[in-house]
Amino acid sequence: MKESYEWIVTAESEADTVRLAEALAELAGPGTVLALDGDLGAGKTRFSKAFAAAIGVPGVVNSPTFTIIKEYQGTELPLYHMDVYRLSEQEADELGLDDYFFGEGVTIVEWASLIDALLPPDRLQLYIAHLGGEARRITLTGIGMPYAAWCRQLQARDGSK
Ligand SMILES: Nc1ncnc2c1ncn2[C@@H]1O[C@H](COP(=O)(O)OP(=O)(O)OP(=O)(O)O)[C@@H](O)[C@H]1O
Ligand SMILES: [Mg+2]
Structure with a gap:
């Protein structure tokens, strides 16, 4: 069985969401995949902007709702930022997403x-x-490694504040 670990955290403010994104950017490397979901306007793009800034992407990262996929070069890593809201699964399949997921950057x-x-x-x-x-309320579910370990580690760090 693949290891998975769930950590539920409350971001009291936008700054807390930014800090979470920064903490994850510290852990991320080539091939990291972050799968975001949640309410309309909850902060998926805001989280992505903070993550991008933390890996040294210059300039503004906008919502890719209409562009579907945007590639950025950070100082640390490339970033592939996608919004699949407007795509069918078949259209998404035709984009060849594995090239991003298993590429040099963070998706x-x-x-x-x-x-x-x-x-x-x-x-x-x-x-x-x-x-x-x-x-x-941000529910993090790390599926497989290293993601399950990241969740355990972030939870331990949060609890020791
Ligand atoms: N704790 C928080 N975390 C994230 N964003 C927050 C928070 N508090 C307030 N905000 C604000 O909420 C808005 C979130 O918008 P954002 O575009 O990031 O949502 P989204 O989940 O990407 O929406 P969509 O479903 O349209 O893609 C921003 O204006 C942001 O400033
Ligand atoms: Mg968005």
Whole structure:
């Protein structure tokens, strides 16, 4: 059985979401896959912007809703930022996403659950839900390694604050 680990954290503010993205950027490397889901306007793109900044992507990272996939070069790593909201699974399949998932950079997929069957088995899933105001409940599920270990590690670090 593949190891998986779930950690549920409350981001009290936008700054907390930014800090979570920064912590994950520290752990990320080539082939890291972050699968984002959650309420409309919950903060998937905001998280992605913070992650991009943390790996040294210069300039502005916008929502890729219309472009589907945007590639950026960070100082640390390339970033492949996708939003599959408007795609059918078949259209997504035709994009050859494995070249991104198993490429040199980090892939962030917004609305990832819509293309569940195309995602690599090992990934970090983040589900962002509104709690009211700036508060968000962020459920991280690390599936396979190293993602399960990341979740355990982040939870341990959070608990020791
Ligand atoms: N704790 C928080 N985490 C993330 N974003 C927050 C938070 N609090 C407030 N915000 C604000 O919520 C908005 C989130 O919008 P964003 O475009 O990131 O959502 P999204 O999940 O990508 O939406 P969509 O479903 O349209 O793709 C931003 O305007 C951001 O400033
Ligand atoms: Mg978005």
